[in-house]
Amino acid sequence: MAVAPVPSDRVFADRVEAGRLLGERMRAELATDGADLVLGLPRGGVPIAAEVARALDAPLDVLVVRKLGAPATRSTRSGRSDRAVRPCCPRRAR
Template structure:
């Protein structure tokens, strides 16, 4: 059980000591992953950034990801799933257009015009406050690789048992707790108050300055 996201981040950082001062970037998944990532970045003396991703949901089943979009026009598509789901070019295009607009809006709000940190040749440590299905984390891993990351590590305080790095398209998975009776991420926190956009912006600004 974690007190709050800051507590979770400090405990997670203890499992990532090998990356202290390494050629790595800590990437928080907005919004709840950013307070956790901020503690990790502080403890490991690494730069902090966000990784803004949006799943491309199959039109008939939006919860099923057929790919992901990230900032900078990065796109990862599971073409086998697109074919199996019989998603045509026009349908795919509409989903891409909608999610691309959401990514652009979120990037503008969170970054405030600041450029993203360069991932080329670096270790990308993707941090969330917990993983349930893993689809968003997997999308972030795909985007991080497309942005040039040499190695992708997914780090989270809590996840269901049986989750693997391979299942997330990551090179490594670091998790503090994997409860046998896992039901929801929030159940592992005493305080799981939603993180606001303002808090995310403040944490990013503090890390850059």
């Protein structure tokens, strides 16, 4: 089932609304695949992930990460994720 893209200038009321709408879209995309687990990152991502998990009827967990500073600039952060974490939508993650 194809889902229309969200306009790039769309502003959400809050993170809960954004997560609810994202969950609805993901439920349509994953209708046959399902989701094994939804991960939320602290500092904003957990409320979004909670709504996604609710929409997908999937367990929610929190992935605590540490920001890795970039040399010469304190405000810039860099890092990478562990390859062991499988994206829930691998066909879209490419």
